[in-house]
Amino acid sequence: MQSLSKAEKSYIQVxxxxxxxxxxxxxxxxxxxxxxxETGVAPLANGSARVNIGRNANQAGGGTEVVxxxxxEVESIDDDGGVEGGRIVxxxxxxxxxxxxxxxxxxxxxxxxxxxxxxxxxxHPSLHPNNLSILPRKKSWLxxxxxxxxxxxxNVYDALFIAARAALWDTKVPRTRSVEYKARKTTGxxxxxxxxxxxxxxxxxxxxxxxxxxATDFELPDYWDEGEVLDxxxxxxxxxxxxxxxxxxxxDATGQEEAATPxxxxxxxxxxxxxxxxxxxxRMLGPGELKITQLKDLIVTGEKxxxxxxxxxxxxxxxxxxxxxxxxxDRFEQHR
Amino acid sequence: MISFTSFPIxxxxxxxxxxxxxxxxxxxxxxxxxxxxxxxxxxxxxxxxPGESLTSSQSYMRGHGTYVDNEEVIASVAGxxxxxxxxxxxxxxxxRYNPEVGDLVVGRITEVQPRRWKVDANSRQDAVLMLxxxxxxxxxxxxxxxSDELQMRTFFEEGDLLVAEVQAFFSDGAMSLHxxxxxxxxxxxxxxxSIPPILVRRLKSHFIALxxxxxxxxxxNGYIWVxxxxxxxxxxxEEGFDTEAVYSNQNDEIDESTRLAISRVTNIIRVLASRxxxxxxxxxxxxxxxxxxxxxxxxxxxxxxxxxxxxxxxTARL
Amino acid sequence: MATQTGFDRRRxxxxxxxxxxxxxxxxxxxxxxxxxxxxxxxxxxxxxRPIFLQPGLIDQANGSAYVETERTKIACAVYGPRQSxxxxxxxxxKLNVEVKFTPFSCERRRAPMRDAEDxxxxxxIHQALVPSVRLELLPxxxxxxxxxxxxxDGIEGCVASGTVAASTALADAGIEMLGLVISCAASVVGTExxxxxxxxxxxxxxxxxxxxxMPALETVTSVWQSGQIKIEKVLECMSACQERCIDVxxxxxxxxxxxx
Numbered sequence: 001m002q003s004l005s006k007a008e009k010s011y012i013q014v015x016x017x018x019x020x021x022x023x024x025x026x027x028x029x030x031x032x033x034x035x036x037x038e039t040g041v042a043p044l045a046n047g048s049a050r051v052n053i054g055r056n057a058n059q060a061g062g063g064t065e066v067v068x069x070x071x072x073e074v075e076s077i078d079d080d081g082g083v084e085g086g087r088i089v090x091x092x093x094x095x096x097x098x099x100x101x102x103x104x105x106x107x108x109x110x111x112x113x114x115x116x117x118x119x120x121x122x123x124h125p126s127l128h129p130n131n132l133s134i135l136p137r138k139k140s141w142l143x144x145x146x147x148x149x150x151x152x153x154x155n156v157y158d159a160l161f162i163a164a165r166a167a168l169w170d171t172k173v174p175r176t177r178s179v180e181y182k183a184r185k186t187t188g189x190x191x192x193x194x195x196x197x198x199x200x201x202x203x204x205x206x207x208x209x210x211x212x213x214x215a216t217d218f219e220l221p222d223y224w225d226e227g228e229v230l231d232x233x234x235x236x237x238x239x240x241x242x243x244x245x246x247x248x249x250x251x252d253a254t255g256q257e258e259a260a261t262p263x264x265x266x267x268x269x270x271x272x273x274x275x276x277x278x279x280x281x282x283r284m285l286g287p288g289e290l291k292i293t294q295l296k297d298l299i300v301t302g303e304k305x306x307x308x309x310x311x312x313x314x315x316x317x318x319x320x321x322x323x324x325x326x327x328x329x330d331r332f333e334q335h336r
Numbered sequence: 337m338i339s340f341t342s343f344p345i346x347x348x349x350x351x352x353x354x355x356x357x358x359x360x361x362x363x364x365x366x367x368x369x370x371x372x373x374x375x376x377x378x379x380x381x382x383x384x385x386p387g388e389s390l391t392s393s394q395s396y397m398r399g400h401g402t403y404v405d406n407e408e409v410i411a412s413v414a415g416x417x418x419x420x421x422x423x424x425x426x427x428x429x430x431x432r433y434n435p436e437v438g439d440l441v442v443g444r445i446t447e448v449q450p451r452r453w454k455v456d457a458n459s460r461q462d463a464v465l466m467l468x469x470x471x472x473x474x475x476x477x478x479x480x481x482x483s484d485e486l487q488m489r490t491f492f493e494e495g496d497l498l499v500a501e502v503q504a505f506f507s508d509g510a511m512s513l514h515x516x517x518x519x520x521x522x523x524x525x526x527x528x529x530s531i532p533p534i535l536v537r538r539l540k541s542h543f544i545a546l547x548x549x550x551x552x553x554x555x556x557n558g559y560i561w562v563x564x565x566x567x568x569x570x571x572x573x574e575e576g577f578d579t580e581a582v583y584s585n586q587n588d589e590i591d592e593s594t595r596l597a598i599s600r601v602t603n604i605i606r607v608l609a610s611r612x613x614x615x616x617x618x619x620x621x622x623x624x625x626x627x628x629x630x631x632x633x634x635x636x637x638x639x640x641x642x643x644x645x646x647x648x649x650x651t652a653r654l
Numbered sequence: 655m656a657t658q659t660g661f662d663r664r665r666x667x668x669x670x671x672x673x674x675x676x677x678x679x680x681x682x683x684x685x686x687x688x689x690x691x692x693x694x695x696x697x698x699x700x701x702x703r704p705i706f707l708q709p710g711l712i713d714q715a716n717g718s719a720y721v722e723t724e725r726t727k728i729a730c731a732v733y734g735p736r737q738s739x740x741x742x743x744x745x746x747x748k749l750n751v752e753v754k755f756t757p758f759s760c761e762r763r764r765a766p767m768r769d770a771e772d773x774x775x776x777x778x779i780h781q782a783l784v785p786s787v788r789l790e791l792l793p794x795x796x797x798x799x800x801x802x803x804x805x806x807d808g809i810e811g812c813v814a815s816g817t818v819a820a821s822t823a824l825a826d827a828g829i830e831m832l833g834l835v836i837s838c839a840a841s842v843v844g845t846e847x848x849x850x851x852x853x854x855x856x857x858x859x860x861x862x863x864x865x866x867x868m869p870a871l872e873t874v875t876s877v878w879q880s881g882q883i884k885i886e887k888v889l890e891c892m893s894a895c896q897e898r899c900i901d902v903x904x905x906x907x908x909x910x911x912x913x914x
Binding site for chain 1: 337338339340341342343444494495496497522523524525526527528585586587590592595596599600602603606610633634635637638639
C-alpha cells in the first residue's frame with residue numbers, strides 16, 4: 001500500500017464518483033490493463049505459468065508479476081499425512097522486492113493472508129481432481145501449488161488466481177502402474193497357474209480394482225511421458241476483485257487506486273459446463289460497510305465479469321498449448 | 337474488458353551468438369592505453385563500465401564517477417564518458433537523483449519531527465524541510481511562535497506532496513529544502529508520475545503550462561506533478577496570504593475535460609519514460625497534439641504499438 | 655470338562671466361561687452418524703444454538719466477554735485504547751486482534767505456537783470489527799483484542815462467536831462504536847440452508863458462509879464464503895444470516911444492559 005496525500009486520494013475518489021467516471025490512466029471502470037500470460041515457464045515443475053498485469057512496454061518492467069508452479073510428490077497414506085485420493089496444498093510467498101517498504105514481519109503476514117485465501121478456495125473438496133490417487137489406501141499424489149509474487153502494482157489477487165488456474169491447467173500427472181511382487185515358487189510343488197511370476201504385463205491401468213488388491217508399489221510405465229492432464233481443469237475458479245467506492249465499483253485497481261479506495265470484494269466463481277455459475281469463495285477486505293442489497297447486486301454483476309474473464313482466459317490457455325506444441329515441433333525439426 | 341497478451345519472445349540466437357564470441361573475448365578486454373587519445377578526439381560519447389581505465393595522463397583531472405589508482409583515472413560507474421577541457425567525468429545511465437543547490441524537487445513528507453519535516457525526494461537520503469523555511473500564515477515576515485511547533489501537522493503531515501527548492505546541504509549530504517515562494521508549497525488537484533531522474537533535464541523553468549488546461553511541475557528528482565491549471569492571478573497576493581488556501585487538502589472542482597487531459601498527459605509521460613526519452617516542454621506539447629489528432633481514446637496510449645508510434649513521431653521531429 | 659480347560663488347583667483361576675468385552679459405543683457412534691439426505695438432527699435447519707454471553711468476566715482488562723454456544727467456548731479481553739508502540743504517527747487508531755487456540759480446544763491436540771489458522775481467524779474478526787469502531791477519535795492509539803478459544807467446534811463457529819465476543823468486550827470497555835457487530839454462519843447441505851453449523855455439519859456441506867453485520871445500521875461489515883454454492887443460494891444464505899443476526903443482536907444488547 002503506497003502512501004498518498006489526502007489531496008491525491010480525494011482526486012482519485014472524486015474522479016471515480018463523477019459522471020462520467022475518470023481514472024488516472026484514462027481506462028473505464030471495467031477495463032483491465034493488458035495481462036501477459038505464459039505457461040510452461042518452469043520446466044522442472046509439473047505445470048507452471050507466469051502472469052503480468054500492466055507491464056510497461058519494451059520489457060521496461062513494472063506491473064504486477066506473479067509466477068505459479070505445481071509440483072507433484074508421492075506420499076504414503078497414513079504415514080506422511082497422505083489422504084486417500086491425494087491432496088492439494090497451496091502456498092504463496094512474496095519476494096521482498098515486491099514490498100520493499102515492509103518489514104519482514106509484515107511481509108510474513110501478507111504472505112499468510114494470501115496463502116489462506118488461495119488455499120481455502122482451491123483445496124476445497126468440491127474442486128478435488130480425481131486422478132491424484134496412485135495406489136488406493138497406500139500411496140497418493142500431493143500436489144504442491146507454489147505461487148510467487150515478484151512485483152505488486154495493484155490487483156494482486158486476480159493475478160494470483162489467474163496464475164494458479166493457468167498452472168493447474170498446464171499440470172500433467174505422470175501415469176503410474178501398480179506392481180505386485182510375488183515370491184518365486186520352487187519348481188515341483190505346483191504347476192504354474194495364473195498369477196505366478198511377474199504380474200505387470202497384465203495391468204495396464206492403475207485403477208483396475210480387480211487386479212490390484214495386493215499391489216504394494218507402482219512404477220512409471222514410460223519415464224519420458226509427461227502424463228495426463230489434471231482432471232477437472234475446467235472447474236478451477238477465477239477471481240474478480242471489485243474495488244468499492246459506494247455506490248460505484250471498478251476493476252483492476254493500480255497501487256494508488258487501491259490506497260485511495262481500500263474497500264474491496266473478492267469473488268471467486270467456477271463455471272460448470274452446463275448449468276449456472278457457482279460461487280466458490282467470497283471475501284470482503286478493507287475498512288467499510290455495505291448494505292446487504294448492494295452486496296447482493298455486486299455478487300450478481302461480479303458473475304458477469306468473471307464469466308468474461310473465464311472465457312478470455314480459456315482462449316488464451318488453448319493458444320498457449322498450441323504455441324508450445326508448435327515450438328516443440330520446431331525444436332524437434334531443428335535437431336533432427 | 338480484459339485482454340490477454342504474451343510476454344516478448346526471447347530470441348534463441350542470443351545463445352548461439354555468445355558461443356561464437358567466447359574465445360575472442362579475452363583479446364577484446366585488453367585495452368591499449370594509447371588508444372584513449374583517439375577516443376577523446378573523436379568527440380563521440382563512449383560508454384564505459386566500472387573498472388575500465390580511462391586515461392593515464394597526469395594532465396587530466398578526475399570528476400564524478402571516477403577514481404584515481406596508480407596514476408590512472410578509472411571509471412567507477414557504468415555510463416557515458418564526458419570530457420570538458422581537462423576534466424573527465426562519467427555520468428551513470430541509471431542512478432539516484434544527485435541534488436544541486438537551486439534544484440526544484442517534488443517530494444513527499446515521510447516524518448514529522450520537532451521543528452522540521454523529513455521529505456522523501458527520491459535521493460540517497462531523505463531531505464529536510466525546516467519549519468523556518470516554510471511560509472507561515474499571517475505574512476512573510478512573521479515571527480515563529482511556540483504554537484507553530486505544536487501545530488506542524490496543520491501545515492504538512494505524513495504523505496503530503498510538496499514542491500520545494502534545494503536551499504543548501506547538511507554536512508552529511510542531506511538536502512535542505514525551502515518553500516519560501518508562492519509558487520512552492522503543497523500540491524493538490526492532480527496526480528503524481530514517477531520517472532527515472534536523469535530524464536528530467538535542467539530547464540529554465542520547471543513549471544510548464546500546457547494549452548489544454550494542464551499544469552506540469554517537472555521535479556528534477558523524477559517526480560512529476562500533473563494538475564489542473566491554476567490561473568496566474570490567483571497566485572498573487574504577498575500581503576497576508578491565506579493559510580486555509582495554501583495548506584488546505586481540499587481539491588478544487590475539476591471538470592471532465594481537464595481530468596481527461598490530465599490522464600492523457602500522464603500516459604504520455606509514462607510512454608516517453610519507458611522508452612528513455614528525455615522530457616522537455618516542446619516535446620510534451622508535440623506529443624499531446626499528436627495524441628489528440630489520433631482517433632483513439634486516452635487509454636489506447638497504454639498499448640505498445642500506439643506508444644511506439646508516438647515516440648517515433650515525436651523523436652523524428654526533433 | 656473343567657480339567658480340560660486348564661483348571662489349576664494351585665492358582666486362583668479366572669471364571670470358567672469368559673467373553674471378550676464388547677464396546678457398545680462403536681455401534682452407537684455409527685448409528686449417530688449423520689448421512690447425506692437426512693434432515694438435521696437435534697434442531698431445525700434455521701435454528702441457531704442457544705448463546706450464553708457474559709460481559710465483564712476478566713477484571714484486569716478494560717473490557718471482556720465470554721461466549722458459549724454448545725461446544726464453542728470463547729473468552730475475549732480488550733486492552734485499550736493505549737499508546738501505540740510504533741514510532742510512526744497514525745491518524746486513526748489501530749485495532750489489533752490476536753487469536754489463540756488453547757492446546758485442548760480441538761479433538762487433536764494443537765501445539766501452543768501460533769499458526770496460520772490463528773491468523774486467518776484474527777483477520778476475519780478484524781475485518782468484521784474495523785468499520786464499527788470509531789478509530790478516527792483515537793489517533794496514535796491502539797486497541798488490543800485478545801481472543802482465546804477454549805473449545806472450538808469448527809472454524810466458522812469460532813469466527814462467528816469470536817466476533818460477537820469481541821464486539822461485546824469492546825462495548826464493555828466503553829470504546830466508542832457505531833454499532834454492535836454480530837456474525838452468523840450458514841452452510842448449504844443438499845438444498846437446505848442450515849444456520850450455525852457444527853464442525854461435522856460444515857465438513858459434510860457443500861459450502862459455508864459467515865456474514866458479519868451491524869443490525870442497528872443494517873449494514874454488512876464482512877462476508878466470508880468458501881465452497882461451491884449457486885449464486886441464488888448464496889443470496890438466500892445472506893438473507894437468512896442477516897435475519898438471525900437481528901435476533902442475536904437483541905440478546906447481546908440485553909446482556910450488556912443487564913450487566914451495567
